[in-house]
Amino acid sequence: MEEVKFATLTTVTQIDTHFLRSYTFPVPAFVHRADVWVFTIILGLLFPLADHFFFSRLKTTLQVYLWNILSVWTLAAVAAWLVYRHGLSLSDFGQTFGTYPRTLIACAVLVVLVAALVLVNKLQKRKPSPEKMAELTAKVRKLLPVTRTERIAAIFLALSAGFGEEFLYRGWLLTVTGQALHSVWVGLIVSSILFGFAHLYQGRNGMLSTGCLGLVFGLIYIASASLLPGQILHAALDLQNLLSLGRIASHTSPTTRPNL
Numbered sequence: 001m002e003e004v005k006f007a008t009l010t011t012v013t014q015i016d017t018h019f020l021r022s023y024t025f026p027v028p029a030f031v032h033r034a035d036v037w038v039f040t041i042i043l044g045l046l047f048p049l050a051d052h053f054f055f056s057r058l059k060t061t062l063q064v065y066l067w068n069i070l071s072v073w074t075l076a077a078v079a080a081w082l083v084y085r086h087g088l089s090l091s092d093f094g095q096t097f098g099t100y101p102r103t104l105i106a107c108a109v110l111v112v113l114v115a116a117l118v119l120v121n122k123l124q125k126r127k128p129s130p131e132k133m134a135e136l137t138a139k140v141r142k143l144l145p146v147t148r149t150e151r152i153a154a155i156f157l158a159l160s161a162g163f164g165e166e167f168l169y170r171g172w173l174l175t176v177t178g179q180a181l182h183s184v185w186v187g188l189i190v191s192s193i194l195f196g197f198a199h200l201y202q203g204r205n206g207m208l209s210t211g212c213l214g215l216v217f218g219l220i221y222i223a224s225a226s227l228l229p230g231q232i233l234h235a236a237l238d239l240q241n242l243l244s245l246g247r248i249a250s251h252t253s254p255t256t257r258p259n260l
Contacts (some may be wrong), residue, residue: 030086031180039082040176043075043168055142057200064142065153072164079172089208093171098226106224110233110258140202154242156187162235169195169214170221170230188218
């Protein structure tokens, strides 16, 4: 009987709007598994503390990149193993192309939003001063690529963050907490808060901004019924921020970074 339950899906129907329609969770039995919650606690609470610890002690940008890439994909591999161990598939957690019209519309909206942001940034008359930019990048200076090797490595970091973090924080956390609390919207809020907490090493402002971004990525996931649009946007934003802030860091404080 248990095998039959795991072979089915239960649909928790939310507010029916043009895009935010029904949201499909894995069967309730999944969130009652002890190993699911052990991993969820590790991902949501313990890993951010470990990440903050290692970030403060790693000396070079490439070391930070290697730690981030390995930790994200290790967590993603464990999550995927748990999914398959309990008779589900990655598509139950959003790793799918979704439905044709919804995914296409979500991608089109994303393209328009990104283009608008780029245009607004170019038209901005008052640019932050070098002192202000140095202050803004101080807490994440070790993340910013300055050398050619670091810029190449930043591509892999951005892809890991975009695809790995979206699977973990939207695919896994939003699904597990939303199913447990019987509300996709509560799951969205909880997963976004934990996503912000995962960036503890960036300080209070960094956690707040990434938490807000988590809400945006979560809404994209719910609207498109697929992680893919959010994964692409997440990776693109991370890469653009890393490269642009890295160029600024190389001019504002060139002597604070090792020449790797």
